[in-house]
Amino acid sequence: MTAAAPILEVQGVSKRFGKFVALNDVSASFQPGKLSAIIGPNGAGKSTFFNVVSGAFPPSSGRLKFKGHDITGLAQHEFARIGIAKSFQITNVFKQLSAHENVRVAVQMRHARYQLFKPRAGMAEVDDRAHALLQRVGLAAHARRPAADLAHGQQRALEVAMALAAEPELLLMDEPTAGMSPEETVVMMDLITALAAERSVILVEHKMKLVMGICERLLVLHHGEFLAEGTPADIKANADVRRVYLGQG
Ligand SMILES: Nc1ncnc2c1ncn2[C@@H]1O[C@H](COP(=O)(O)OP(=O)(O)OP(=O)(O)O)[C@@H](O)[C@H]1O
Numbered sequence: 001m002t003a004a005a006p007i008l009e010v011q012g013v014s015k016r017f018g019k020f021v022a023l024n025d026v027s028a029s030f031q032p033g034k035l036s037a038i039i040g041p042n043g044a045g046k047s048t049f050f051n052v053v054s055g056a057f058p059p060s061s062g063r064l065k066f067k068g069h070d071i072t073g074l075a076q077h078e079f080a081r082i083g084i085a086k087s088f089q090i091t092n093v094f095k096q097l098s099a100h101e102n103v104r105v106a107v108q109m110r111h112a113r114y115q116l117f118k119p120r121a122g123m124a125e126v127d128d129r130a131h132a133l134l135q136r137v138g139l140a141a142h143a144r145r146p147a148a149d150l151a152h153g154q155q156r157a158l159e160v161a162m163a164l165a166a167e168p169e170l171l172l173m174d175e176p177t178a179g180m181s182p183e184e185t186v187v188m189m190d191l192i193t194a195l196a197a198e199r200s201v202i203l204v205e206h207k208m209k210l211v212m213g214i215c216e217r218l219l220v221l222h223h224g225e226f227l228a229e230g231t232p233a234d235i236k237a238n239a240d241v242r243r244v245y246l247g248q249g
Pocket residue numbers: 017020021022040041042043044045046047048049206
């Protein structure tokens with residue numbers, strides 16, 4: 001049996017900030033349709049990794065490949081166009097707009113770029129698509145509420161709906177449960193599990209316990225390098241990982 005071609009390949013990527021090396025020659029390959037997590041203690045380089053693979057900034061050296069094509073140095077909006085979407089640790093929603101309006105803007109941005117709909121007929125389709133996306137993330141009942149009035153967990157879900165508007169094949173999520181209550185965390189983890197059944201998802205997460213139960217594969221960053229990778233069981237049993245996480249939540 002031959003393995004599927006990777007959806008994302010990170011090849012010898014380094015990221016330097018001045019003399020400081022935040023990522024040091026990291027390589028990893030992600031198979032399509034899987035839920036993976038990059039974990040690691042504070043300052044390990046997780047956000048830097050997320051920013052590099054989502055196109056927020058180019059690597060200092062090394063290559064990125066998406067479905068076999070070299071995407072190193074591509075502009076950020078090009079990442080969305082080819083099928084890579086991201087949702088951030090800090091919510092990026094327009095607070096005064098309703099939940100539905102926020103998602104509608106995201107849908108319109110995608111369709112304006114491709115002129116998928118005819119101008120007149122388009123609005124109803126855009127509205128419907130926005131409603132479907134709100135439903136997908138469990139916010140259908142809150143469609144008319146201003147984003148500012150939504151609970152933190154709901155705002156994060158709204159942002160996920162906006163990321164999904166790009167119809168990504170690969171969804172990148174930076175600490176998707178940051179700042180959430182335990183109840184909101186459960187809802188978000190269920191949503192991530194459901195989304196991962198439909199596309200490839202890579203999470204960046206500080207809390208190892210959180211991802212143990214839902215991810216097929218974990219990669220552990222430490223001091224800008226991969227310390228270990230494997231199934232949750234492999235990682236749990238790994239002495240090096242236990243050592244770097246010792247005393248951390
Ligand atoms: N723009 C920058 N300029 C200089 N140094 C940076 C910059 N961004 C990150 N760093 C440094 O790179 C290292 C890795 O940071 P990064 O934010 O990627 O780690 P992290 O694993 O996401 O940490 P945390 O879990 O605390 O968010 C840190 O030492 C940080 O100070």
